[in-house]
Amino acid sequence: MSEHHINHTIEKLKAVHAFRELPEPQLAWLLTKSKVVTYLAGDKIFNKNTPFTNMRVVLEGTIAISLEQKGHYREIARIEAGEITGILPYSRADRHVGAGVAAKPTVILELHKEHFPEMIQFHHELVEALVHNMISRVREYSQIRHHDEKLLSLGKLSAGLAHELNNPSSAMIRSARELKKNVRTAPSAVLRIVSAGLSAQQMKAVNALLLAKIEQQHASESMSLMQKTAQIDEMADWLESHGLEDGYGIAETLFECQFTVAELVALLDTISEDHVAAVVGWMNDVLTSEKLVQDIDDAAARIADLVNAVKTYTHLDKAPDKQPTEIRQGLTSTLTMLNHKLKSKNIQVELNVPDEVPGIHAFIGELNQVWTNIIDNAIDAMDKDGKLEITAARDGESVLVTIADNGCGISEEHQAHIFDPFFTTKSVGEGTGLGLDIVHKIVQHHNGYIKVSSRPGRTEFRISLPIK
Incomplete structure (x- = not known):
């Protein structure tokens, strides 16, 4: 390499933020021990899961970092000119978690890790600069993966919420269409009763009976299906014997409003x-319209409940600092958000949060992420007809929340690493290994603790959070 080229490259190294204050002899040493490699756009620089061998300083161009999920690569970050990537002194990382590709023509200075011992022994300022860079990189990457985990959680919840909203919205549309048909036939029904020539006294008596039935509850759910069918059949026979063609359909409506043949x-x-x-x-006609309106009202109320659960879960329109919150409210809204997944496996949920459990001060959005990750993992661990138990109790100056499932359990070996970054017991492509690491950090952020105990058929997470 010519002296002019060396000086030119040293000037480029000085433009790197981490190297701005370094003595020129140390930059010269770095340059003599390294090689400068030029990549064309689209060239693979490193592959996922390949061992770290080089520190890389991007002098020109861009490295696009991608993660593989179910056979597809998704770009998660870019390393631009003036940034450092790859292995650094004292780093414990051993493999690339993603693939790196040159997004455009890229020039990289690469230093093999075999030169690190010499660097550590003789070039202290360079080592210090790289360690500071590593700390900043870890902090930035933690923010990226925290955000990534939030997006993954949001994707799961959005899918479940779409199913939950589909049922009441479909019911509203269906009931509204039926109500429209019924309203169109109402004038004919009124005309028939007017033509019958009933007296005012007779109409008053019929109207009183009708209003009384509207105010009553629906037919008793304790009645067996056989009993219900027998009573509806009897009523249908009576109606048809008195000139009503759709005896069975009318009988079903009357029975639901607790009419009897005797009445x-x-x-x-x-x-x-x-x-x-x-x-x-x-x-x-009147009772059918009433029922359809009630169905629409019930569906609208369900949608309103879901919207309120979303607002509570995401903690919308609230300050981003600690706020007073009730443990039961956060757990309930999280269960609502995960309800579709619970129903798909017919999982029985027992939520026991006594009234005497005090509220706590917390970052509510973060806390809901804790409940989501743990409950979501519990659902995944259980077979159909599983059981999820959630309890909360005061424990001195803290609140202790226990979330237990009767799933397959976590081995002792895995329990030791369950809160480590990127550790997952799920199959490839099914888990990021980020959830419980983030849960652990959130609980620590609240000055609390989280513990896990597990055996086949019983896994228990205990989360302790200070009241203040």
Whole structure:
């Protein structure tokens, strides 16, 4: 390498933020021990899971870093000119977690790790600069993976929420269409009852019976299916014998509003048999409309509950500092967000948070991420018809939350590493290994602790959080 080229490259090294204050002899040593490699756009610089061998200083161009998920690569970061990547002195990393590709023509200075002992012994300022760079890199990468885990959680919750919203929204659309049909037939029903020539006294009695039934609860759920079917069949036979063509359909509506055959027979004390078809047909129209309106109201309330759960879960419109919060509220909103996943496995949930459990001061959005990760992992660990137990109790000046499942359990070997970054017991492509590491950091951020105990059929996470 010519003296001019060496001086030119040293000037480029001085432009690197980490090297700005370094003595020129140390930069010259770095240059003489390194090699400068030029990559064309699209060239592979390193592959996922390959061992770290070089420190790399990007002099020109850009390295695109990608992670593989289910056979597809997703770009997660870019290393630009003036930045340092690869292995550094004192780094414990041993393999690349992603693949690196030149996003455009790129020039990189590469120093093999075999030169690190000499660097550590004789070039202290250079080592210090690289260690500071490593600390900054770890901090930045932690923020990236924290954000990445949030996006993964959001993706899971969004999918479940879409299913949860689909049911009530579909019910509203279906009921609204049926109500529209029913409203169109209402004038005919009114015309028939007017044509029947009922007196004001008769109409008053029929109307009173109808309003009383509207106010009543629906048919008893304790009645067996066989009993319900028998009563509806009996009512349908009576209605058809009195001139109503759709006896069974009308009987189902009347039965749901707790009409009995005896009450229909008693109606004959008020009206004549000639009036039964017109009166009961009109009552059926009114009750059907009432039921459809109630269905729409129930569906709208369910959607409102889901929206409120989302607002509570994400802690919208609140300051980004510690806020008073109730443990039960956070757990309930998280269970609502994960309800589709719970239902898909028919998992029984037991939530026991007594009223005497005090509220705590917490970063509410972070705390909900703790509940989400642990409960989501518990669901994954359980087979169908599993059981999830969540309890909370005061423990001195803290609140202790226990989340237990009857899934497959975690081996003792894995328990020792369960909170390590990138450690996962799930199959390749199913887990990032970031969730419980972030959970651990969030709990520590709250000055609390998290512990796990597990055996086949019982895994228990205990999270202790200070009240203040």
